[in-house]
Structures are given as structure tokens and as C-alpha cells.
Amino acid sequence: MNLRYGFRTFALEMLMVVVAVAFLFPVYALITLSLKDPQQIAASPLAPPTAPTFGNFADAWQRASFGSALLNSTLITAVSVVVLIGIGSFAAYFIARCQTRLGYGMYVLFLLGIVLPFQLGMIPLFTMVDDAGLLGTYQGMIVFYSGIQLPFTIFLYTGFIRALPSDYADAALIDGAGHLRAFGQVVFPLLRPVTGTVLILNAVFIWNDFFTPLLYLGGSAQETIPVRIFSFVGQYVSDYGLVFAGLVLAALPILAIFLVLQKYVIKGFSSGLKG
Amino acid sequence: MPTKARGRSARFLLPPWWFAAPALLVYAVVVLYPSGAGVVYAFTDWSGIGEKSFVGFDNFGKLWSDDAARGSLLNTFLLTVAIVVVQNGIGLLLALGVHARIRSRALLRVIFFAPAVVSPVMVAFLWKYVYNPDPDAGLNGILGALGLGSWRQDWLGNPDLALWSVAMMVIWQFAGYSMVIFLAGLESVPDNLHEAAMIDGAGPWQRFRHVTWPLLAPAVTVNVMLSTIGGLKLFDQVYAATNGGPGYASETLSTVLYKQAFVFGNFGYSTAIALVLALFVAAVSLVQIHFLRGREVTL
Numbered sequence: 001m002n003l004r005y006g007f008r009t010f011a012l013e014m015l016m017v018v019v020a021v022a023f024l025f026p027v028y029a030l031i032t033l034s035l036k037d038p039q040q041i042a043a044s045p046l047a048p049p050t051a052p053t054f055g056n057f058a059d060a061w062q063r064a065s066f067g068s069a070l071l072n073s074t075l076i077t078a079v080s081v082v083v084l085i086g087i088g089s090f091a092a093y094f095i096a097r098c099q100t101r102l103g104y105g106m107y108v109l110f111l112l113g114i115v116l117p118f119q120l121g122m123i124p125l126f127t128m129v130d131d132a133g134l135l136g137t138y139q140g141m142i143v144f145y146s147g148i149q150l151p152f153t154i155f156l157y158t159g160f161i162r163a164l165p166s167d168y169a170d171a172a173l174i175d176g177a178g179h180l181r182a183f184g185q186v187v188f189p190l191l192r193p194v195t196g197t198v199l200i201l202n203a204v205f206i207w208n209d210f211f212t213p214l215l216y217l218g219g220s221a222q223e224t225i226p227v228r229i230f231s232f233v234g235q236y237v238s239d240y241g242l243v244f245a246g247l248v249l250a251a252l253p254i255l256a257i258f259l260v261l262q263k264y265v266i267k268g269f270s271s272g273l274k275g
Numbered sequence: 276m277p278t279k280a281r282g283r284s285a286r287f288l289l290p291p292w293w294f295a296a297p298a299l300l301v302y303a304v305v306v307l308y309p310s311g312a313g314v315v316y317a318f319t320d321w322s323g324i325g326e327k328s329f330v331g332f333d334n335f336g337k338l339w340s341d342d343a344a345r346g347s348l349l350n351t352f353l354l355t356v357a358i359v360v361v362q363n364g365i366g367l368l369l370a371l372g373v374h375a376r377i378r379s380r381a382l383l384r385v386i387f388f389a390p391a392v393v394s395p396v397m398v399a400f401l402w403k404y405v406y407n408p409d410p411d412a413g414l415n416g417i418l419g420a421l422g423l424g425s426w427r428q429d430w431l432g433n434p435d436l437a438l439w440s441v442a443m444m445v446i447w448q449f450a451g452y453s454m455v456i457f458l459a460g461l462e463s464v465p466d467n468l469h470e471a472a473m474i475d476g477a478g479p480w481q482r483f484r485h486v487t488w489p490l491l492a493p494a495v496t497v498n499v500m501l502s503t504i505g506g507l508k509l510f511d512q513v514y515a516a517t518n519g520g521p522g523y524a525s526e527t528l529s530t531v532l533y534k535q536a537f538v539f540g541n542f543g544y545s546t547a548i549a550l551v552l553a554l555f556v557a558a559v560s561l562v563q564i565h566f567l568r569g570r571e572v573t574l
């Protein structure tokens with residue numbers, strides 16, 4: 001391989017940097033505009049801010065009730081992911097170890113859910129959630145995510161458990177542990193790599209999901225960040241500085257977590273789907 | 276049920292069936308039952324209130340005669356093809372670029388991937404500004420500054436462009452996602468294969484074509500399947516950026532079925548469109564799995 005940093009590598013590096021700068025243009029516009037007041041935006045929208053103001057951020061935080069949306073998103077995402085990991089890993093353990101028609105049939109049944117678009121059941125489910133009085137509640141969203149993300153969760157767990165030797169659990173069972181204890185204390189800790197992937201992919205999906213929270217939570221005090229920002233943008237559409245400050249606020253939490261955990265996130269996204 | 280070969284002694288080592296019970300219950304309530312009910316509703320004229328009666332295949336006939344819905348079928352198809360080809364093409368080039376021994380590779384990976392973790396709705400709002408028709412704002416402003424003023428467009432307001440503008444912002448957001456999957460594929464190609472090919476006198480293009488590309492097949496499978504399913508189901512970006520407009524120019528199956536359900540109250544018709552979408556996704560996934568898995572090679 002070409003191990004030297006020669007002219008060709010340098011040329012490639014320059015090219016990639018130019019591509020990255022062009023790629024970042026929307027982000028530059030986002031940050032620049034969020035730091036300007038309406039007069040500055042009208043005068044020269046894309047020039048770097050000469051007198052940056054952070055007033056837009058304080059305004060956006062308050063007018064979008066961003067604090068409550070942040071709390072709602074955190075709560076719904078955290079509880080849903082914990083439930084998914086709990087019920088998903090248990091079911092996958094049974095499916096992976098039970099190598100009979102029952103186990104295989106269950107696997108196929110869950111895989112079906114990866115292909116089915118959720119829109120097929122959207123209206124019947126909406127009326128069910130409505131009848132149960134769960135519109136505008138955390139519980140409704142948590143139950144929804146716990147079901148809709150299960151196929152994918154079970155797919156990842158089953159693949160991983162199938163490749164795992166059963167000796168450890170067998171030893172624990174022979175020593176007299178119950179199945180719950182053997183799974184909880186012996187098997188589950190061994191699943192840590194795939195649990196990390198499941199956690200990251202589900203958390204990113206749920207945190208960013210828009211369609212269903214819009215249907216179930218729109219107009220309530222339980223709105224998640226994407227729904228809240230959607231109505232916020234609709235309300236202040238012409239005030240770009242304010243709107244963009246809102247978008248920066250909305251994107252910051254997940255971007256910050258991504259930057260801290262980038263190695264794991266990129267690994268999760270690139271390996272998780274290979275099955 | 277243990278297999279006979281494992282014998283009676285192994286039976287107590289198998290986890291009990293009720294390990295799967297909570298998942299099955301939630302899955303049945305949230306996915307299986309509503310989807311089954313959806314298939315039934317697709318053949319009714321249900322409007323959410325009052326009686327529903329079976330109307331046979333009327334809803335599907337209506338889909339074909341309804342301009343918005345028929346246009347959305349074509350739009351969904353075009354959008355998906357554009358996203359699959361361009362997003363994965365760019366993703367592959369980016370992956371090859373940052374896989375090389377350049378110094379900024381780690382930083383560039385993070386930059387290109389970052390948009391993929393942000394909510395598509397927020398990316399759509401950001402791009403709504405990029406596509407601002409104002410000649411001094413957004414993309415038009417840049418084109419003006421670069422002396423390309425004649426390229427300025429009303430990106431989302433022009434019916435001939437709106438769909439492609441939406442495709443462009445989806446590609447911007449997810450090209451980095453394709454990139455990381457290709458990168459994982461590239462990292463799995465052993466160096467000694469490249470060395471062997473070099474010794475045999477293969478140039479860079481030949482090495483890519485005959486060594487790297489065949490071994491990237493699993494990454495191609497994953498990328499093509501993910502972007503196809505994502506493209507077919509696309510909703511958030513269209514809803515936030517154009518809401519299907521101007522006219523029906525950027526309407527997709529997902530936006531049409533959403534409007535039929537929650538704007539017009541045609542629940543039966545809306546689920547019929549959802550059923551067509553489901554059949555599309557299932558058919559395309561099966562064909563792709565069959566075709567793409569077939570070209571994967573093992574070392």
C-alpha cells in the first residue's frame with residue numbers, strides 16, 4: 001500500500017477539505033443567522049456576524065417552551081429504550097436458543113415487522129390509542145415505540161446470541177440457578193456490545209421521530225422536541241434568527257452526545273445493520 | 276421443545292417460552308393487530324365515524340384515477356431512485372476519500388456523518404432557508420457570490436425542481452450514513468489482497484474494480500436496502516419542506532396517505548394507499564435481497 005504522504009495524498013486531502021467546506025455551508029448559515037438580529041440579517045444574511053447576539057437563543061428557549069420539550073423527549077426516549085432492551089433481549093434469547101419450529105416461526109413473525117411500513121397500522125392504532133385515552137400521554141408514546149422498534153431490536157439481539165456459546169448459561173443452570181438468574185447475571189452482561197448498538201440506534205430513532213409524536217402529542221404539553229420545533233417554526237417562520245436559534249437548540253443535545261460517543265455511534269450505525 | 280438429539284437432559288437448559296411473552300404481547304398490540312386491521316380497512320369506505328361498508332377494490336381504483344395519488348406513486352419512485360443512486364454514489368466516494376491516508380480523515384468522518392443523527396424535520400427547516408428564493412439568501416446568495424447568478428432558482432417553488440430539491444437535502448443528510456457503512460466494508464478488505472494485486476501489476480482502478488468492489492458487496496446490500504426503504508417511506512422531509520407542493524409536485528405516498536387520513540378523513544382510502552406502500556416495500560426488499568445477496572462473495 002501507499003504508506004507515504006506524497007503529493008497525491010496531499011491533493012486528495014485538499015479536495016476532501018474543499019468538499020467538507022461546501023458540505024458545511026448549511027451549518028454555517030444556521031449558526032451565522034442564529035447569532036444575528038433581524039436588521040443584521042436583512043443587511044447581509046450570510047456575512048459572518050460582526051456583533052453576535054445570543055438573544056435569539058434565550059428567546060427561542062422561552063417561546064418554544066424548550067425546557068419542557070427537552071424533558072419530554074428525554075423521558076420518552078429513555079423509558080422506551082429501557083423497555084425495548086428488556087423485553088427484546090429476553091425474547092431474542094428464547095428465539096436464539098429454541099432451535100425448533102416455534103423459535104423459527106417467532107423469528108420470522110418479528111422480522112415481518114421490519115418490512116411492514118408502520119403506516120399500514122397507523123389509523124387502527126391511532127383509534128386504539130384514542131379509545132384507551134392515551135393520546136397526549138407519555139405512556140401512549142412509550143408503548144408505541146416499544147412495539148414498533150421491537151422487530152429491529154430482536155433481529156440484532158438474536159443474531160448476536162446465536163453466535164454466543166451457551167456454555168456459561170448452561171453452567172449456571174447446572175449449578176442450580178433459575179432461568180431468570182442465569183439470563184440476568186450471566187448472559188445479559190455478555191450481550192454488552194449489541195446492547196450498546198441497540199441503545200444507540202433506538203435512542204437516535206426515537207429522539208428524532210416526528211410523524212407519530214405529531215399525531216399523538218401535537219398540541220399537548222407532552223410534545224417532543226421535533227414536534228415542538230415544528231410548531232415553533234410555523235409560528236415565527238419569517239424571523240430566521242429566532243427560528244435558527246431554535247433549530248440549534250434542538251440539534252445540540254444529540255450532536256453533543258454524538259461528539260462525545262462518536263466512536264460508538266459510528267460503529268453502531270455501521271455494524272448494527274449487517275446481521 | 277428440545278430436539279430429540281439433545282435429549283431429555285438438555286431440556287431444562289432451554290429458556291422457558293414465557294421469556295418471549297412480553298415482547299409478543301406488545302408486538303401483537305402495536306404492530307400485528309393494527310396492521311391486520313389496516314389490511315381489512317383498505318377494502319372499506321370507513322371515514323372514522325359511523326358505519327363502514329366493504330367496497331371491494333374501489334379504493335385501489337380510486338388511487339389510479341386520483342391525480343395526487345397517481346403522481347405520488349411516480350414521485351415516490353423517482354425520489355427513491357435518485358436517493359439510492361446519488362446518496363450511495365456520494366457515500367462511496369466519501370468513504371474512499373476518508374479511507375485514504377489523509378491527515379484529516381478522523382475529523383472528516385465526524386463532519387460527514389453528523390447530519391445523520393439530527394432530526395430530519397430540523398434538517399428540512401434548515402434547507403428551507405438554503406432554498407430561499409431570495410437572490411441574496413441561502414444557496415442563491417452563494418451562487419451570486421461565486422458569479423453564477425444565472426443558476427439561481429426558486430428551488431422549492433418551481434414544480435419541476437421541488438422533488439429534486441427534496442432529494443438533494445435527503446442526500447446531504449444521509450450520504451455520511453452510506454459512507455460509514457462503506458467504510459466498514461473497506462476496512463474489512465485485507466491489505467495483502469491489494470499488495471498481491473499491486474505485485475501483479477494492477478493499477479488503482481483495476482484494484483478497485485477487481486479487489487475492493489466485489490468485497491464491498493455486503494456493504495452495497497445494506498446501503499441499497501436502507502436507502503430504498505427510507506426513500507419509499509419518506510415523509511418528514513417532504514412534509515416540513517414543501518408539504519407536497521407546489522400543487523402535487525413533490526407529493527409522496529406517505530404525504531398523500533397522511534392527508535387522506537388526517538385532513539380529509541378518508542380512513543379506508545388512506546389505508547389502501549398504505550397497503551400499496553407496504554406491498555412495494557416488501558416486493559422491492561425481497562427482490563433486492565435475492566439479487567444483492569447473490570453477488571456477495573466470501574473470502
